[in-house]
Amino acid sequence: MTKEAEIMEFLETKMFKPILESPNISDRFKKATRGLGIRMDQRNAQGMIEYFWANVVDANQKHASYGRMLKNEPFAEFDEVVTEFRIRFKEL
Numbered sequence: 716m717t718k719e720a721e722i723m724e725f726l727e728t729k730m731f732k733p734i735l736e737s738p739n740i741s742d743r744f745k746k747a748t749r750g751l752g753i754r755m756d757q758r759n760a761q762g763m764i765e766y767f768w769a770n771v772v773d774a775n776q777k778h779a780s781y782g783r784m785l786k787n788e789p790f791a792e793f794d795e796v797v798t799e800f801r802i803r804f805k806e807l
Contacts, residue, residue, distance in 0.1 A: 717760075718760035719756075719758075719759060719760050719763060722755070722760060722763045722764070722804060723752075723755065723756060723763075725799075725800065725803065726752070726755065726767075726800075727752070729792070729795075729796045729799065729800075730748075730790075730792075730793075730796050731748055731749075731751075733790070733792065734748045734788075735748060735749070737789070737790070739789045740789065740790065741788065743784070744785075744788050747780075747781055747784055751770070751771070751781055754766065760804075764804055767800065770782060771785065772797055
């Protein structure tokens with residue numbers, strides 16, 4: 716499995732699927748999540764990691780609208796996802 720496939724599988728399992736299947740998440744955020752998956756899939760592994768940090772985790776960045784939206788949605792597992800992502804993909 717490529718590193719890109721490993722990252723996408725991780726995000727799909729831990730973040731994208733739970734968000735998209737949740738009845739408590741807004742349609743707007745689900746649409747943004749699908750878009751995030753598409754944009755992540757267009758990058759190499761290093762680009763995926765950089766994009767994740769800049770647009771999802773660091774909600775204070777000017778362009779990080781997904782990260783700001785995430786703060787307003789009921790996805791309590793996000794901190795766990797970030798911690799596991801950091802540990803698993805730190806070598807890149």
